[in-house]
Amino acid sequence: MIQPVNGLVSGVLPVAGDLPVTGDTITFGWRLNGEETQIEVDPAERLLDTLRYRLGLTGTKEGCAEGECGSCTVLMDGLPVNSCLVLSFQAAGRRIDTVESLDEAALAPFLEGGATQCGACTPGVVITANWLLANRDLLDTHHIRELMAGNLCRCTGYDGIVDSIEAALEADDPAVVGDAS
Amino acid sequence: MPALADGKEADLKRREGMAKLSGRELYIDDIPSADHLWGATVRSPSPRGRIMSIEFGTGVDWSEFVVVTAEDIPGRNAIFLMEYDQPALADGYVRHVHEAVLLLAHPSRETVRRAAKLVAVHVEAESPVLDFCAAPASDDIQYGPDNVFKRILIEKGDVEAALAAAPIVVEGEYFTGSQEHVYIETQGMRAHVDGDVVVIQGSMQCPYYVLKALEPLLDRDANGIRIIQTATGGGFGGKEEYPSMIAGHTALLALKSGRPVKMIYDRWEDMAVTTKRHPSRVRHRTGVDERGRLLAQDIEIVLDGGAYLTLSPVVLSRAVIHAGGPYACDAVRIDGRAMLTNAVPFGAFRGFGAPQAFFGLERHMDVVAARLDMDPVEFRRINLIRDGQQTATGQTINDGVDRLEVLDTALRLSDWTARRSEIERLNLADPLVKRGLGLAVFHHGAGFTGNGELMLQSVVHVAGTPAGGVEVRTASVEMGQGMTTVFTQLAAGRLGLDADSVTIAQPDTHRVPNSGPSVASRTTMVVGFLVEQACDDLRRRLELADDARGSTVSEAIRAWYADPAAAELVGESTYEQPHHIEWDEETYRGDAYGAYAWAAYVAEVEVDLRTYGTRVTDFVAVQEVGHVLNETLARGQIQGGVAQAISWALLEDIRWQDGAMQNCQLTNYIIPTSDDLPSIRVKFLETPYPHGAQGSKGIGELPMDGPGPAIANALAHALGIPATSIPLTPERLMAELDSVAALEAS
């Protein structure tokens, strides 16, 4: 076996090794969780990376890096998107809302209804579910299960999630349940 | 929070639920960490052969990297699980694609990812063994004399004589495919050196398994290694074995570099290199009389173990013990073997051999019933084991469970008789959509097989806290199944305390005793029972009466700690084998499990004959589970397991090449979305098991056993196809319909 080149790390270390470093950074303003701020990112940073590693907002999770599992879901201008498929600079001037913006009152129906087990898909699920609850007219054209189909869960089989949403719908407006799912 | 006293109250809400919902729960990649390096693994491109050279690419300053090879291993180059056969890093020879050869670390995650692709491992390839059903050639022997990891033979009565005498003998052959766990949180570990101690944090099911593996690898004892479980985003058995490997890797890098090291697998790597469900072939030769009574069961099970042993002997054990099913039969032979191939090693996955065994059995039971022109329900009814009768291992079942009631409840909830006729009528009228209704009846032994729990010698501590509460210390992990909540209920209930007065210690091998792994559906039933026992011991140490509860207990705890010189107050319990369990490991006879949960599942399917696509339109899951401690959590376990099994039967199809998975992405390895499943209807029956916590039996794996055969039986009902191999993807369904049409034409 050829002896591999060996050695300990020495010298000046790169900064923020959790994030890509590709060149000149981009600075822009956005509205994150209700607050107008400025942010500086590397052009290759995904929104997911910026949230988790630059800002320490680790509520949003990475499950697949390809927009299939939805555990990275955040709201962008009020719509659910996969933050693993958004380059951070694309969020310039936009509204971004993450799971950290949801209060206990909004989350209570999901605790009650058994929507979470291992929790890995959960932040993505509650973002999408909250959006659904805030846009009930969607249920005129869509079923709950279609709207939640971008959030994969391996633990619940989805009943706990759907039940929680239905209970939340009923709690606010008893007339809606029955047509909702 | 209401005190959890006697009697049923509203379910205790999942204790860590709000943390998970709000995103505050910290998984290994969320934990603040500074100064760490990122690890990456260089792997074998070849399924078998001698490593001739390792070439580091040009254009990279390799002096920036930490490099670890087999030569850097302080102790024994093995990841111990049952044996020392699996190297931590291949040294000279590889036995599967993706086998780890070399490790790199660098401060930049990007850079180390890129660099790992630039190290070439040159292997002088030998012909790999890839067919687990074929007898290996002499050149291909890589384990023992015959590549058999384990052989188990169970015999009851004289099966050959019984088959010879049987009026009707029905044969069948069944195949199940592998399955990837797809826990939503991929595998990850962080290692750092804290003085004399190597500290491992990460996603895992079995902290003490990781400890046992790292001791010989690092040549340290338990004092010099500390394993801490962090919030685990799903396990399903996939984090039973493999965490020891990734923990070993990060530890080696941390020791070499003197820096903390993180390794978080991306989804591609996780799916490609970690363990998966054992593929199986199950053969049945079944003798029956004209009335449908089982006279003989001759069963052969072969499992693909992949390149290393992992836990294959135990998977085989569970498979053979369950292979005859919940039926009474006087002549049974079950011959099982787990084989080595040069595939990526297979390992634990919820059900652990039982789903494979039950697919073969329950599909075959419908085949036998059809041969007899008998209703599949009546066939089950005649043969379901009654109290006083014996299983294949000679265990007398005497648990007082009304198994017929389990079956009848499933039939009632699914409206079986009416629905079967209705479906048959609809199918005649509709040329494009065919429906089917299928049944599976099964059981699942909870806890470790035979003497396994005895060997584990699980220990649990319940410690008093100065505030007057208790801390429950076990090695059981919360991975979504609800351990934290259930242990809280048990401790609070036993001592009459508020749930808020109970804390569950984070599994940390320097703080909690070894209560065994979080596997085998044992956490509530076995470890939970020990939690209650430890609470009783705590009470005894406080010299309180056996029925002391509530404020009496909490005040006594506070009083204990009022003395500044007081030692820690710790109640202890150690597993004791219930007297009714007697097992002979040599002859494989006796009481394989202390308790079985019993179940009957009914699946309704709809097939679109334009596309050959199958939808499950209704699912009824009825099970007798001893006692339900928390309805929300228990129902969630059943629904999740049913979903996973439906998916195994219809959607999950691993594309293999050279024993490695090709479709390692969530875009082409398919699990269901919310829109692909019906609402799963769950019903529990209860006949308390005296040796399980509050009468409970384990349920985590049970739901994995029934849906596969229920769906295959439903598809056979719908289409008249063999349905003897899963996954039954649309492409395979089309081929099966072709073969049926060809048969009818000829």
Added chain:
Amino acid sequence: MLAEEPEAVPLAGGTDLLVHWPAHHETRESTYLDLGQIEELRSHRWTEDALILGGTTTYWDLIRDPRTTRDLPLLVDAARQVGAVQIQARGTWAGNIANGSPAADGVPVLMAYDAVVVAQSERDSCEIPLSEFYLGYKEMRLADDQLITRIRVPLAPRANQRFDKVGARRAQAIAKIGLATVEAEDGWRVVAASLAPTVRRCPAVEALLDSGEAEYSLDGFETALATDVSPIDDIRSTAEYRRRVAARLLFFGPGSREA
């Protein structure tokens, strides 16, 4: 800008680009032109005789415009089957065209509706019928300095409109087969996805349907399809499955209309 840096890749939603971004180091070497900030590319509008999509109009934009369901229902059918809401919110019709995947979901229905691509550069503006846009696998009539700024979808009397997408599951699936069929005043449009190197019209199938036979046969559709498309085995499905199921969808769909 494209004139100055023709190698720059225009970026709309980004959903096709960022898949496995951390593992695809070579993509970092490229220059991207972010269209997301150009507001005037986003909106769509209805004229008397067409729906005009903008260069960055998303699937969700049309799903939420009730007029689309009424006047161009296949666009909504297809849009709802793209991934899931999270993808529909970012994915754009123009991006789907320019990405040139043979498994595209938006392209078949646009093509069945006789959509016209408007491509602009500094020099000029051209209009190319979508059915003539693709030349081969990932090859299209779009110069490096051109940008798709509009897609014109003509309104016209249409009947028997169907979009069938066969995927491994009901959402988040890449099409194993895509089929958009529309009976226009001057004849049928049959557009196939995932059956050839590009999304394409199926002239032999169209001719078969235009012939207005009293009774079609499954064999007839299989034969016609064999002239038009060439499905392959790949990681998702088999050539035989695609061939046979596509024929079945046609036979049981447009082929089964009352004579």
